Amino acid sequence: MEAFALVLAALLTVLCVVFVARPLLRPARSAEGREELDPGEQLRVRALERRDRALAALKELEFDHRTGKVSDEDYRALVGPLRQEAAQALRELQHEDRPEREVKADVHG
Amino acid sequence: MPELGRAALVAALGLIVYAVVAGAYAAWRGRRRLLDSATNALFAAFAAAGVASLVLLAALARNDFSLDYVARLTSRELPTGYTLAAFWSGQEGSLLLWLLVLTGAASVALALNRRLVREVLPWTVAIVGGVALFFAFLLVFIASPFDTQVAPADGAGMNPSLQNPYMIAHPPMLYLGYVGLTIPFAFAMAALASRRVDERWIVVTRRWTLAAWTFLGFGILLGAKWAYEEVGWGGWYAWDPVENAALMPWLVATAFLHSVMVQEKKDMLRVWNVVLVAGAFALSLFGTFLTRSGVISSIHSFTQSSIGPFFLGFIAVVAAFSIVMIVTRLPQLRSKTRMESLLSREAAFLYNNLFLVALALTILWGVIYPLVSEAVRGVAVSVGAPYYDFFAVVFGLPLVLLMGIGPVVAWRRASLHSLVRQLAWPAGVALAVGGLLLAGGAGSSPAGLIGYTLGAFVLTTIVLEFVRGTRARKSIGTAGGGWWSAFSGLVARNRRRYGGYVVHAAIVLLLVGAVGIGGFSSSREARLAPGESTQVGDYRVVYTGSSQERGANAQEVRANLDVYRGEELVGTMQAGKNRYFAEEQTSNEVGIRTDWLRGEDLFVIADRFYGDGSVQLDVIVNPLVNLIWLAGLVFVLGSVVAMWPDAREQRRLAQRFAGEGALARA
Numbered sequence: 019m020e021a022f023a024l025v026l027a028a029l030l031t032v033l034c035v036v037f038v039a040r041p042l043l044r045p046a047r048s049a050e051g052r053e054e055l056d057p058g059e060q061l062r063v064r065a066l067e068r069r070d071r072a073l074a075a076l077k078e079l080e081f082d083h084r085t086g087k088v089s090d091e092d093y094r095a096l097v098g099p100l101r102q103e104a105a106q107a108l109r110e111l112q113h114e115d116r117p118e119r120e121v122k123a124d125v126h127g
Numbered sequence: 128m129p130e131l132g133r134a135a136l137v138a139a140l141g142l143i144v145y146a147v148v149a150g151a152y153a154a155w156r157g158r159r160r161l162l163d164s165a166t167n168a169l170f171a172a173f174a175a176a177g178v179a180s181l182v183l184l185a186a187l188a189r190n191d192f193s194l195d196y197v198a199r200l201t202s203r204e205l206p207t208g209y210t211l212a213a214f215w216s217g218q219e220g221s222l223l224l225w226l227l228v229l230t231g232a233a234s235v236a237l238a239l240n241r242r243l244v245r246e247v248l249p250w251t252v253a254i255v256g257g258v259a260l261f262f263a264f265l266l267v268f269i270a271s272p273f274d275t276q277v278a279p280a281d282g283a284g285m286n287p288s289l290q291n292p293y294m295i296a297h298p299p300m301l302y303l304g305y306v307g308l309t310i311p312f313a314f315a316m317a318a319l320a321s322r323r324v325d326e327r328w329i330v331v332t333r334r335w336t337l338a339a340w341t342f343l344g345f346g347i348l349l350g351a352k353w354a355y356e357e358v359g360w361g362g363w364y365a366w367d368p369v370e371n372a373a374l375m376p377w378l379v380a381t382a383f384l385h386s387v388m389v390q391e392k393k394d395m396l397r398v399w400n401v402v403l404v405a406g407a408f409a410l411s412l413f414g415t416f417l418t419r420s421g422v423i424s425s426i427h428s429f430t431q432s433s434i435g436p437f438f439l440g441f442i443a444v445v446a447a448f449s450i451v452m453i454v455t456r457l458p459q460l461r462s463k464t465r466m467e468s469l470l471s472r473e474a475a476f477l478y479n480n481l482f483l484v485a486l487a488l489t490i491l492w493g494v495i496y497p498l499v500s501e502a503v504r505g506v507a508v509s510v511g512a513p514y515y516d517f518f519a520v521v522f523g524l525p526l527v528l529l530m531g532i533g534p535v536v537a538w539r540r541a542s543l544h545s546l547v548r549q550l551a552w553p554a555g556v557a558l559a560v561g562g563l564l565l566a567g568g569a570g571s572s573p574a575g576l577i578g579y580t581l582g583a584f585v586l587t588t589i590v591l592e593f594v595r596g597t598r599a600r601k602s603i604g605t606a607g608g609g610w611w612s613a614f615s616g617l618v619a620r621n622r623r624r625y626g627g628y629v630v631h632a633a634i635v636l637l638l639v640g641a642v643g644i645g646g647f648s649s650s651r652e653a654r655l656a657p658g659e660s661t662q663v664g665d666y667r668v669v670y671t672g673s674s675q676e677r678g679a680n681a682q683e684v685r686a687n688l689d690v691y692r693g694e695e696l697v698g699t700m701q702a703g704k705n706r707y708f709a710e711e712q713t714s715n716e717v718g719i720r721t722d723w724l725r726g727e728d729l730f731v732i733a734d735r736f737y738g739d740g741s742v743q744l745d746v747i748v749n750p751l752v753n754l755i756w757l758a759g760l761v762f763v764l765g766s767v768v769a770m771w772p773d774a775r776e777q778r779r780l781a782q783r784f785a786g787e788g789a790l791a792r793a
Contacts, residue, residue: 020130027134030178034138034171038145041163063325070779071392078538084602085595088537089545096539 062111069107076100129194129273132182136271139175139226140263142168143256150252154321162249166237169256172263173230180227183220183272187213193278196220202284202709204680209285212295216285218419218434219272221298225415226262228299228306232335233259236310240331247327250317258309261441269434284680284709293353300346301373305411307339308376311383312408315401319452324397324459329387330780334770336387336404340380341766347373348759359715359732361747363644363755366515368494372414375487375494379407382483388623389473392538397460398453399480405449410487412442422498468540475533479526486522490515520574524581527638530631531585534592552591557584572646579642582635589628593617596625618768626769633765636758640726643751650747657740660691664748666729667691673703673736681705683716686733686742690720702731702744726753 079096082088088096149165152158183196187210192198200213200220215221233255237248266272288294311332318328350370355363364370383403389396416422420435453460466474493510500508535549561580569576593614601613618625653661655670662668669689676683685703689696702718718731732745 023128023131023134026128026131027138030131030135030175031138034142034168034175037171038142038164038168041160041167044160060325063327067326067394071394075392075538081596081599082537084599087535087541087545087549087595089542092537092540092542092545096537 065107065110069104069111072100072104072107076104128182129186129275132179132186132273133271135175135179135182136223136263136266136273139172139179139230140260140267142172142175143230143260143263146172146256147253147260150249150256154246154249154253162252165249165252165256166241169230169237169252169259170234172259173227173234176223176227176230179266179273180214180223183223184211184214187211190282191278192280192282193275194272195274195276196272198276198279198282200282200285202282202680204709205282205285205290206679208292208295209290212289213285215298215302216289216294217272219266219270221302221419222262222266222270222434223272224299224302225306226259226266228302229255229259229262229309232306232310233313236314236331236335246321247314247317247323250320251313254316254320255309255313258313258445261437265434265437269437281709284707287681287705287707287710287712287714288357290707290714291353291357293349293356297346297349297353300342300349304339304341304343304346304373305376305415307335307342308380308404308408308411310335310339311404315404316449316452319401319456319460322456322459324456326391329390329400333387336380336384337766337770340377340384341763341770343373343377343380344766345759345763347377348756348762352756352759355752356717356719357714359717361648361650361730361732361745361749363641363752366493366512369414369418371490371494371515372410372417375490376407376410376414378483378487378490379403379410382480382487383407385476385483386480389476393473394464395462395466395473396477397462398457401449401453401460403480403484405445405453406484409442409445409449410491412438412445416442417494470536470543470546471540472533472536472538475529475536479529479533482522482526482529486518486526489518489522524574524577527578527581527585527634530634531581531588534588534628534631550588553584553587556587557581569647572642575642575646578638582638585631585635589632592628593625619773620775622771622773623769626765626767626771629765629768630762631765633758633762636754636761640751640754640756640758643726643754644749647751648747648749650745652734652743652745654737654741654743661744661746663729663746665692666746666748668729668731668744668746670742670744673740673742678705680709681707684736685716686718686731686736686744688718688731690729700729700731702733704733704736721753723753726751726757728752 076097079088079093079100083090083093146165146168149161149168153162153165183194185191186194186197187201188207190197190201190203190210196217196219197213200217201210205213213220215224236255237252240248311328314328314332318324347370350373351363354365354370358365380403383400386396386403387400390400416435416438420438422435466477468474493514496510497508500506531553532546532550536546557580560583561576564570564576564579569579596617597610597614600617601608601610649664651661651663653659655661657670657672660667660669667690669691671687671689674685674687683703683705685701688700688702690698690700698720700718700720703716705714705716706712707714715732715734718729718733720729720731722728728749730747730749732747733742734745735743737743
């Protein structure tokens, strides 16, 4: 029984080593190396987050207004800034091809 | 085959060490192939932990008493279900279960999100591997379930109080909760380490957090059901330190599930959210430490062991690591958005968070104060139920009130006028219910009366939310015109909100049940000879005599009882004691007769059997207690609704993150 257990243990070890080593045996891609954060991509994701957030808030505001949770007066006061936020995020998304220096300044600033 | 079990654990340890080192190096140097290799190492560690688990289960099934673990916890006469459940009823086995569930959960989380941001995954592998490393280290060097000995003729058997069906399900549920909290922790810290503090880690871990929270909550209720049936004192929750150990991370995770919505909607509370995720995880480790170390005296805790200092050291490392990560990333985490009004949904969530965290910290202080007192002053003190009950009321009732107000407050800001209009119906119904209860004599428990009144307030708010929402969707006309399609469309379009309302309803049911048993139960102790009876509430219990029979692994003595309501015989029941052969211990086996229509239990404890044939009975009527268990089912239902995948949301998120590889599954 002990010998059988040792054979199984050795088999388990070999399988694990092969499974773990397999990715290292494939050819390296040219892109291998530390991935620096792409400031432009980061800005794009943030702008998309802002857009999604503003659009979701607008939908929710409309629904809350319809259910009576938000009064007409509150609705009028809130809907304008939300539309501006969504428009601002959409404008940012349309300006993704700005110069890299400008983009980095936005990210770090 | 203990050799195979030991070898599998050593293999798991080696693989996890490799995953941590390779994952960290891949993160530092950006090596994709190394990341894939490190991820594979975690998958393989799961397989190795699985092999070790199968070896232990096989040893339990075969009554292989050459394993010290099997001999300590089982016996030949122990029923098979409990024999297999011994896997997690001892310290070493439960640590193995931790490792198995953790590596399994990590493997699933990594596999589902493999195509997600490349900068976060290597750190996630390293961090989740770091947690797994701790448990693998304990299993290999400190507390191995595969220690061998000369096999005795029979094992020592299992603690009788653990021989209960709920005890088979309760610990794995808690582990799924505890371990599940590792995943959001690992992704949150990895996001900080890689400076990716956008919403990605929240999107990835949202369902993991919900699932872990659901398992933890349901596990707590299963434990309460076990305590109610098995411990036999007539209650369901005793503020035992180990019960509290599971409640604390659940409360903090509850706070996180609310505050994370503020981050998603308003881009606020980003620091607070990572603090909550780290806090919930650290508390889950602390809970495991309390159970495993033997530092506290509890019916749940295991015997004294040597792993306590290791656990404390690891908790300190986790806390220090989390603090360093959060502090060094504060500039990226700070939000530019400000709270617009103290009367808004986000403000309500903030208040809810403050009460939840305050309750968790109060409980934490109650748990650690006796330990601190004994360590510092050498004086043993205990913190009893009155302390916890006081703070549960002080923080709990405002929380219930907020459950009723929060849903009707608009995001950003709400006017007092519209809020008053929205709350008029719930407040009216609540006052009517409170008045009726007062007239019916419920004023004997003021906290209970307030609790029921607030419960009615919350339930009315929830019903109105569904009604108003369905009506609004029907009026939009996109739902096909019918009421049912409007209702289902309403829930399908915002599963988290309406699933959350169902969970709120479950909390109200729990409150009603807890107040019922805590504030309005009645009891009577009586020594009865055969033919004599005792009256409690509407029930008359007649003792007709005792009986004995040999069970699978115990001698079972029972008092046979007839139950009357008025002059009508409504049923029979038994209460008694089991004398376990191998364990040489006696346990109370309470009798419970449930009236589903009233939700109440007739609960009988047979304290003592006398030589003259009489019996000492403790007869209790627990009104509405079954709503607590019903709350557990409603809680799971609400959680499933909230967790259910939303195809529209998946598409939106996939589009958002399309630039960095499609989102595999959120």
